[in-house]
Amino acid sequence: MPPRTRPAKPAALDERAAAQLAELFRAFSDTSRIRIISALADGNEKNVSALAEAADVSESAVSHHMRGLRQMRLVRARKSGRQVFYRLDGDHVVALFKQGLDHVRHG
Ligand SMILES: [Zn+2]
Numbered sequence: 001m002p003p004r005t006r007p008a009k010p011a012a013l014d015e016r017a018a019a020q021l022a023e024l025f026r027a028f029s030d031t032s033r034i035r036i037i038s039a040l041a042d043g044n045e046k047n048v049s050a051l052a053e054a055a056d057v058s059e060s061a062v063s064h065h066m067r068g069l070r071q072m073r074l075v076r077a078r079k080s081g082r083q084v085f086y087r088l089d090g091d092h093v094v095a096l097f098k099q100g101l102d103h104v105r106h107g
Pocket residue numbers: 102103104106
């Protein structure tokens with residue numbers, strides 16, 4: 001077979017994946033959510049009051065954001081008695097945050 005002279009045209013990202021990715025990045029479009037994600041980026045789970053303290057956001061605002069972050073599958077919740085503990089939903093969520101931070105910091 002002769003070598004390819006031109007690379008194949010990449011397939012356009014399908015509309016559904018594009019919409020889901022846009023939705024994912026919307027999760028990062030709020031400074032309170034970013035600080036909550038940052039507070040969880042050490043990999044340790046935290047409850048609402050610990051997150052409020054670490055992210056400097058009110059507890060009611062944290063609770064509100066956690067609902068959205070769970071819906072977007074960025075955080076996972078674990079119930080223990082009356083407490084709910086949150087952590088980031090997988091290493092690639094941590095990586096998304098850290099890559100973004102690296103990008104804004106390298107100037
Ligand atoms: Zn960069």
